[in-house]
Amino acid sequence: MESIKTHGYGASGSLLGGKTLEPMDFERPGPQADEVLIDILYCGVCHSDVHQVENDWNNTIYPCVPGHEIIGKVTFAGANVTKFKVGDTVGVGCMVDSCKSCEACQEGEEQFCLHPHGPTMTYNGYFIPDGSGYNTFGGYSNNIVVKEDFVLSIPKTLDISKAAPILCAGVTTYSPLKHAGIKAGDKVGVVGIGGLGHMAVMIAKAMGAEVTAITTKEEKRESALQLGAGAVLISEDKEAMAKYDRYFNFILVTIPDPFDITPYVSLLKRRGSLVTVGLLAPYKKPLNNMDVASQGRSIGGSLIGGVAETQEVLDFCAEHNIHPQVEMISIEEINDAYDKMKDEDVRFRYVIDNASLKK
Numbered sequence: 001m002e003s004i005k006t007h008g009y010g011a012s013g014s015l016l017g018g019k020t021l022e023p024m025d026f027e028r029p030g031p032q033a034d035e036v037l038i039d040i041l042y043c044g045v046c047h048s049d050v051h052q053v054e055n056d057w058n059n060t061i062y063p064c065v066p067g068h069e070i071i072g073k074v075t076f077a078g079a080n081v082t083k084f085k086v087g088d089t090v091g092v093g094c095m096v097d098s099c100k101s102c103e104a105c106q107e108g109e110e111q112f113c114l115h116p117h118g119p120t121m122t123y124n125g126y127f128i129p130d131g132s133g134y135n136t137f138g139g140y141s142n143n144i145v146v147k148e149d150f151v152l153s154i155p156k157t158l159d160i161s162k163a164a165p166i167l168c169a170g171v172t173t174y175s176p177l178k179h180a181g182i183k184a185g186d187k188v189g190v191v192g193i194g195g196l197g198h199m200a201v202m203i204a205k206a207m208g209a210e211v212t213a214i215t216t217k218e219e220k221r222e223s224a225l226q227l228g229a230g231a232v233l234i235s236e237d238k239e240a241m242a243k244y245d246r247y248f249n250f251i252l253v254t255i256p257d258p259f260d261i262t263p264y265v266s267l268l269k270r271r272g273s274l275v276t277v278g279l280l281a282p283y284k285k286p287l288n289n290m291d292v293a294s295q296g297r298s299i300g301g302s303l304i305g306g307v308a309e310t311q312e313v314l315d316f317c318a319e320h321n322i323h324p325q326v327e328m329i330s331i332e333e334i335n336d337a338y339d340k341m342k343d344e345d346v347r348f349r350y351v352i353d354n355a356s357l358k359k
Helices: 047-053 169-179 195-206 218-227 238-243 289-293 307-319 331-342 354-358
Strands: 004-011 021-028 035-045 070-077 089-092 095-097 143-147 187-191 210-215 231-234 248-253 268-276 298-301 326-330 349-353
Touching: 004 143, 004 354, 021 143, 021 331, 035 089, 035 331, 035 354, 047 331, 070 143, 095 143, 169 195, 169 248, 169 307, 187 195, 195 210, 195 218, 195 248, 195 307, 210 218, 218 231, 231 238, 326 331, 331 349, 331 354, 349 354
Parallel strands: 187 210, 187 248, 210 231, 248 268, 268 298, 326 349
Antiparallel strands: 004 021, 035 070, 035 143, 035 349, 070 089
16 A cells, blocks of 8 residues: 555644644655554643653654554455454554564563664663654554554444543553552552542552552642542641551552652552652662662663553453543643643543544
8 A cells, every 4th residue: 555644733843942833744654564553542641742752861863743641443354464353443553563583572662672662662762762753653643553563452342532641641550560460459659630540549459459649739639539449548648658668568659740659658668669660760868778688679760562462451451440630622722721631621531532633
């Protein structure tokens, strides 16, 4: 098939330092024998989209068309495609390719691909740009071409208008909870009740954990309890924090900006673990290792999840009737949505209804 004409929204890099998204037309290479063409119906808006558009990590390749929480319909399947057919409802997460041959890829953890440039991300090219200018364009668009090995099946019981954030926010929180072996009776703290954190509360609850939502905002108490948290801890209340000293088996921190980790470490019981998933930058203050060593605590990080694990969390959410809490917007509202995200003025997650891109 010849190249595919695509309409989307992206940052050119020429307006306000690339911070404004505007209509953009471009072409995608036509699908090869092992690829499918997907008509995009919905795309989640991730906080990392904002970071990437604004080049906060100093690695953005412009033009930048964000979007890595994609749900759509297959409209064409290459000759060698066996897993999907035209008409299937499918998803695409954070990656669209990897080397497939390294140890990490062979073990189903493509997000840790050991190739020098890492996996190929759904947008902004390689995980580590190699200087070639190679770029990929994401789901703020009307279509996408993806290798079938990186396409996910969407369970029929999931509401496709709400499910897109599972493809990033869902797997990003599910993976560390799964690898920590969270089970019934474990005491889990979730720090930050936003796009990632609200998914973590629901998933940990479904795993059987006793979940405490930890937030700076009293106004999030009721929402956190509705999501399934058994308690809410206001982190700026020192007296309340002291009552949770050495309490949790596991703490998942979803804060996307630099923060002081020290107050949360003291909440871990002996041999407890803390994993951060929202922050891809240094902590605001150095961590005193005595706080870690004195109770045999572990501090770690986690990065999205592999393809198999992403399918796993989709199936898990379908089984437990977990749907992200979303606010639907049109693509024309995306710049306002970014402003509200930066002001923390969003109820958990925006999802773009891509219908307006097809006009």
